[in-house]
Amino acid sequence: MTRNQRLVALAALILLALVPAVVTDTYTRHIFIVAFIYGTVAVNWDLSLGLAGLFNFGHLAFFGIGVYTAAILTTALDISPWLAIPAGGVTAAIAALVIALPVAKLQGIYVVLVTFAFGQLCMQVVLSQGDLTGGAEGLVRLPYLSIGDYAFIRDFRFAYYYVALGLLTVSVISLLLLAHSPFGKSLRAVRDNPDYAAARGISVARQRVLVLVASAVFTGIAGGFYAIYLRVASPEVFGFSVATLILSMVLIGGAGSILGPVFAALALTFATEAMAGTRGLEEARFIIVAAAMITVLRIAPSGAINIFSRFLTSGRKT
Amino acid sequence: MPDPILELRGVTKTFGGLTAVDDVSFAVTRGEVFGVAGPNGSGKSTLFNCITGIPFGPTGGEIHFDGTRIDGRRPHAIFRAGLSRTFQKDAEFPDLTARETAALGGHYGGGLRGAELRDAAEEALDLVEFDVVRRDMRTADVSVYGKKQLMIASALASKPSVLMLDEPASGLTRPEIAALDRLLLQVNRTGVTILIIEHVLGLLLSVSQRLLVLNQGSVLTEGDPQEVIRDPRVVEAYLGGAAA
Numbered sequence: 001m002t003r004n005q006r007l008v009a010l011a012a013l014i015l016l017a018l019v020p021a022v023v024t025d026t027y028t029r030h031i032f033i034v035a036f037i038y039g040t041v042a043v044n045w046d047l048s049l050g051l052a053g054l055f056n057f058g059h060l061a062f063f064g065i066g067v068y069t070a071a072i073l074t075t076a077l078d079i080s081p082w083l084a085i086p087a088g089g090v091t092a093a094i095a096a097l098v099i100a101l102p103v104a105k106l107q108g109i110y111v112v113l114v115t116f117a118f119g120q121l122c123m124q125v126v127l128s129q130g131d132l133t134g135g136a137e138g139l140v141r142l143p144y145l146s147i148g149d150y151a152f153i154r155d156f157r158f159a160y161y162y163v164a165l166g167l168l169t170v171s172v173i174s175l176l177l178l179a180h181s182p183f184g185k186s187l188r189a190v191r192d193n194p195d196y197a198a199a200r201g202i203s204v205a206r207q208r209v210l211v212l213v214a215s216a217v218f219t220g221i222a223g224g225f226y227a228i229y230l231r232v233a234s235p236e237v238f239g240f241s242v243a244t245l246i247l248s249m250v251l252i253g254g255a256g257s258i259l260g261p262v263f264a265a266l267a268l269t270f271a272t273e274a275m276a277g278t279r280g281l282e283e284a285r286f287i288i289v290a291a292a293m294i295t296v297l298r299i300a301p302s303g304a305i306n307i308f309s310r311f312l313t314s315g316r317k318t
Numbered sequence: 319m320p321d322p323i324l325e326l327r328g329v330t331k332t333f334g335g336l337t338a339v340d341d342v343s344f345a346v347t348r349g350e351v352f353g354v355a356g357p358n359g360s361g362k363s364t365l366f367n368c369i370t371g372i373p374f375g376p377t378g379g380e381i382h383f384d385g386t387r388i389d390g391r392r393p394h395a396i397f398r399a400g401l402s403r404t405f406q407k408d409a410e411f412p413d414l415t416a417r418e419t420a421a422l423g424g425h426y427g428g429g430l431r432g433a434e435l436r437d438a439a440e441e442a443l444d445l446v447e448f449d450v451v452r453r454d455m456r457t458a459d460v461s462v463y464g465k466k467q468l469m470i471a472s473a474l475a476s477k478p479s480v481l482m483l484d485e486p487a488s489g490l491t492r493p494e495i496a497a498l499d500r501l502l503l504q505v506n507r508t509g510v511t512i513l514i515i516e517h518v519l520g521l522l523l524s525v526s527q528r529l530l531v532l533n534q535g536s537v538l539t540e541g542d543p544q545e546v547i548r549d550p551r552v553v554e555a556y557l558g559g560a561a562a
Contacts, residue, residue, distance in 0.1 A: 182422070182425045185418050185421075185422055186425075186426060188411060189411045192411050193409055193411060195372050195373055195393075195409070198372055198392075198393040198394050199393060199404075199405070199409075200397060200422050200426055200427055200472055200473070200476070201394050201397040201398045201425075201426035201476060202394055202426045203392065256413075
């Protein structure tokens with residue numbers, strides 16, 4: 001991460017922290033909160049897909065597991081949402097460990113098939129265990145977050161905004177630290193040349209297990225928060241629409257860049273929401289996002305953040 | 319045989335009905351430079367792969383390293399034990415800098431951390447004479463010779479006992495081969511045992527203290543390099559029956 005990128009990221013964080021002072025309506029704040037949640041999921045998908053080169057297409061299953069963990073714990077066991085949200089991270093990490101063990105020694109298309117099948121399996125479990133999960137109807141009326149008598153849904157979701165921004169910030173900082181650690185460098189080594197990596201003492205299988213588990217932690221927490229925030233758990237979280245949208249964030253933002261998917265999450269969440277409210281574009285929005293993904297990848301295969309970085313670099317040279 | 323550090327006993331590798339390495343046995347003495355020659359397809363690289371387990375181990379036979387049997391061990395464990403290798407093709411981690419690449423070997427292979435790791439990486443880069451001003455450059459932007467230097471440096475950062483070089487001169491110019499020749503002797507003088515496969519016979523004869531020739535997967539002969547290359551069987555293997 002260059003100095004310019006750090007400055008841009010810091011400026012963006014300050015601006016986002018100031019947003020509630022300017023944006024006072026619930027709807028716009030809601031879009032920001034959803035963008036922060038999607039950004040957290042995207043940036044963690046970037047860890048396994050972009051940084052480690054693991055074609056994990058079951059990442060949204062970790063999100064869904066977080067959603068249902070929080071929903072079931074709060075409704076069936078009456079556990080506090082403050083505990084249910086991090087519990088989503090724990091169960092997602094355990095699920096990641098289970099799926100990582102067979103995936104660790106697979107290559108290419110087989111990783112795609114197994115992880116994709118895992119996502120579908122999770123959805124089928126949710127649909128078939130209606131007594132616990134609510135089946136196709138999902139679970140509703142989940143408890144909201146509160147501190148003492150202060151409910152987070154008050155004040156136009158002011159508190160939810162900062163919890164979501166905090167979650168995204170902590171997740172991004174953790175991933176940036178991880179990316180610059182020897183572990184992060186070993187992931188890039190495994191991604192780019194597994195034989196050479198093994199010949200330098202790196203256990204390729206072990207790093208793949210670790211990266212899947214690490215990528216599931218914040219994703220599961222984001223899922224738990226998503227359920228508590230929306231007060232609903234629906235099997236749609238395992239569906240193609242959300243997965244495609246978040247994958248677009250990773251690829252348009254720049255796979256392996258960490259920060260790229262965050263900016264893409266903000267841009268795409270607002271763009272798809274704007275299109276959803278525009279006559280004629282309601283159904284076409286995902287096609288437009290897919291077209292945007294293809295266009296960006298054609299112009300800059302390493303994502304939009306690299307176009308931006310090149311612009312910053314050329315600006316400095318002139 | 320005084321103090322063998324690496325010993326192969328009847329190593330065999332088959333791919334279906336094809337025997338690529340056939341009952342190969344030899345021992346490398348601690349501190350020497352041991353060369354392996356042979357015409358194309360003689361099984362040299364397959365032999366290297368069998369020893370390091372990358373990407374496969376042997377089908378039969380035993381490999382002992384520093385008194386411990388290592389065949390069947392996982393590749394990263396073999397490296398951590400002190401047996402490191404380079405690759406014929408310009409292997410690289412394109413996103414990492416030269417410093418990061420060297421440090422990776424020291425961290426995962428040698429278990430080094432912090433200042434100790436930084437020092438080991440710098441020492442290794444110094445030993446291979448990697449240009450100081452290019453050390454923070456992405457490996458993708460480094461020259462072919464630079465990538466060869468880096469492969470060796472990232473191995474040396476882990477303080478290995480044995481360095482195995484798979485055709486290090488491939489793709490290099492004559493001045494670069496001369497520099498590599500000097501570099502390998504320099505590395506050997508630090509106490510690192512070297513096992514080298516090479517097609518450039520000039521380099522192989524210059525650095526090797528003993529030479530083994532493989533032909534069609536089997537050991538043809540082994541001994542003093544100058545004597546080995548005059549062996550009629552070796553000449554025949556390289557140039558055909560008429561030449562011998």
